[in-house]
Amino acid sequence: MTKNINLTLKVWRQKNSSAAGNFERLEAKDISTDMSFLEMLDIINEKLTLEGKEPIAFDHDCREGICGQCGSVINGRPHGPEKGTTLCQLHMRHFADGDELVIEPFRARAFKVVKDLAVDRSPLDQLIQAGGYISANTGAAPDANALPISKETAEMAFDAAACIGCGACIAACPNASAMLFIGAKVSHLNLLPQGKSEADKRTLGMVRKMDTLGFGNCTNERECEAECPKEISITNIARLNRGFIKASLFSSEK
Amino acid sequence: MNWFVATFGSSIGKKLLMAVTGLCFIGFLTGHLAGNLTIYAGGDAFNSYAEHLHALEPFLTVVEIALLSLAIIHIVTGLWLFWQNLKARPNRYAVNKWAGGRTIGSATMPYTGVLILAFVIFHLLNFSFVDKTNTTIWQIVSTAFANPLYVLLYIAAIVVVAFHVRHGLWSLFQTLGANHPKYMPFIFKASIVVSLIFGIGFGLLPLYVSLFA
Numbered sequence: 001m002t003k004n005i006n007l008t009l010k011v012w013r014q015k016n017s018s019a020a021g022n023f024e025r026l027e028a029k030d031i032s033t034d035m036s037f038l039e040m041l042d043i044i045n046e047k048l049t050l051e052g053k054e055p056i057a058f059d060h061d062c063r064e065g066i067c068g069q070c071g072s073v074i075n076g077r078p079h080g081p082e083k084g085t086t087l088c089q090l091h092m093r094h095f096a097d098g099d100e101l102v103i104e105p106f107r108a109r110a111f112k113v114v115k116d117l118a119v120d121r122s123p124l125d126q127l128i129q130a131g132g133y134i135s136a137n138t139g140a141a142p143d144a145n146a147l148p149i150s151k152e153t154a155e156m157a158f159d160a161a162a163c164i165g166c167g168a169c170i171a172a173c174p175n176a177s178a179m180l181f182i183g184a185k186v187s188h189l190n191l192l193p194q195g196k197s198e199a200d201k202r203t204l205g206m207v208r209k210m211d212t213l214g215f216g217n218c219t220n221e222r223e224c225e226a227e228c229p230k231e232i233s234i235t236n237i238a239r240l241n242r243g244f245i246k247a248s249l250f251s252s253e254k
Numbered sequence: 255m256n257w258f259v260a261t262f263g264s265s266i267g268k269k270l271l272m273a274v275t276g277l278c279f280i281g282f283l284t285g286h287l288a289g290n291l292t293i294y295a296g297g298d299a300f301n302s303y304a305e306h307l308h309a310l311e312p313f314l315t316v317v318e319i320a321l322l323s324l325a326i327i328h329i330v331t332g333l334w335l336f337w338q339n340l341k342a343r344p345n346r347y348a349v350n351k352w353a354g355g356r357t358i359g360s361a362t363m364p365y366t367g368v369l370i371l372a373f374v375i376f377h378l379l380n381f382s383f384v385d386k387t388n389t390t391i392w393q394i395v396s397t398a399f400a401n402p403l404y405v406l407l408y409i410a411a412i413v414v415v416a417f418h419v420r421h422g423l424w425s426l427f428q429t430l431g432a433n434h435p436k437y438m439p440f441i442f443k444a445s446i447v448v449s450l451i452f453g454i455g456f457g458l459l460p461l462y463v464s465l466f467a
């Protein structure tokens with residue numbers, strides 16, 4: 001049932017990465033509960049623009065929960081309070097008339113605020129690069145099922161591959177650790193025959209890169225798993241840990 | 255040597271050190287609790303347990319040195335991890351909310367850890383590094399717990415230990431890579447049970463000694 005609600009927003013405003021930021025109080029009036037959270041921000045921004053003020057900068061792209069671009073922290077919850085939902089897929093019906101929402105950017109030493117709610121998540125790209133390549137033959141597409149992969153393995157790899165690289169796990173982690181993200185990437189690639197040959201190198205490469213980028217250390221708080229919009233499981237972190245032990249102590253990889 | 259430093263200096267490597275040393279301490283606590291249960295059999299039983307234990311020299315000294323080394327690794331690595339984790343988020347959130355992953359135990363690990371260290375030092379000064387020439391361990395223990403302040407302090411310390419174990423036990427299995435839907439729910443519950451056993455097992459002792467000794 002559509003209705004309209006009024007909200008008070010406290011939005012983090014920061015001119016650029018070196019400026020000190022602060023919260024700005026904004027009234028969101030007459031917001032349809034059918035809107036998504038980002039549409040609500042669009043309305044606010046239109047109003048700000050018409051008033052000659054600076055609109056709120058925030059990241060977004062697909063708006064259908066698949067690209068991993070959106071994401072802010074709403075009342076202490078990355079991507080808002082709904083489980084398994086990206087911010088762009090979060091609808092205003094989950095809020096009540098009169099709610100006060102504190103909207104902050106993802107915070108971590110490795111993630112610099114570019115402006116307002118927009119953060120630089122390129123360290124995640126660097127992690128992917130540190131994971132290296134996979135080995136696949138070029139030429140015509142191989143026959144389906146020419147490479148036997150058990151259903152269980154395919155499912156596990158696919159579940160890990162559902163990670164959209166949004167960085168909410170890092171934002172949610174009390175230690176700003178990137179273990180769920182690299183756990184997902186390592187599981188996705190190392191489980192499959194195409195990525196297996198480079199498994200040890202990939203695992204060590206990603207873990208070491210993560211350490212140099214200033215992410216924190218995992219203390220198994222499980223907040224990442226609880227906040228991940230794709231509900232990536234921490235069993236992927238356990239697989240990463242196993243892979244790290246194997247690569248470090250039982251392989252010739254240095 | 256290089257791979258060694260790269261391995262155990264990395265984030266996962268340091269956690270592996272925490273996991274393995276932590277597991278040893280859980281083993282130690284189990285032994286310690288089993289020994290302490292002789293208190294329920296009375297002062298003589300407890301004294302004879304202590305005597306038998308000390309008859310194990312020089313093996314006992316080896317164990318003590320091992321425990322000290324494990325403690326140094328656990329403490330230094332833990333503080334290092336804690337420091338790095340503080341640095342990993344220099345700008346804190348204005349609003350912090352738990353999404354259901356954290357527990358009181360997990361959120362307080364570094365603090366309970368430091369409290370346990372303080373308690374262990376206090377405990378050793380009380381019962382270990384004391385002149386035992388004209389007295390027995392039972393006498394020392396029962397005199398100490400005649401003071402209600404000691405009883406309270408020990409019970410409080412044991413509660414802190416229980417919270418530390420509650421997160422530490424399941425968490426060490428996760429760190430060692432042993433997390434599977436088949437058995438993780440069991441490990442998770444077992445951590446709660448073990449922390450309760452330690453909590454109740456050790457926690458009731460000071461009370462028992464003060465009331466019935």
Ligand code: SF4
Nearest residue numbers: 163164166167169228
């Ligand atoms: S693991 Fe989840 S929270 Fe982390 S980047 Fe991937 S999709 Fe986002």
Ligand code: FES
Nearest residue numbers: 061063068070088
């Ligand atoms: S905008 Fe693409 S996932 Fe939200």
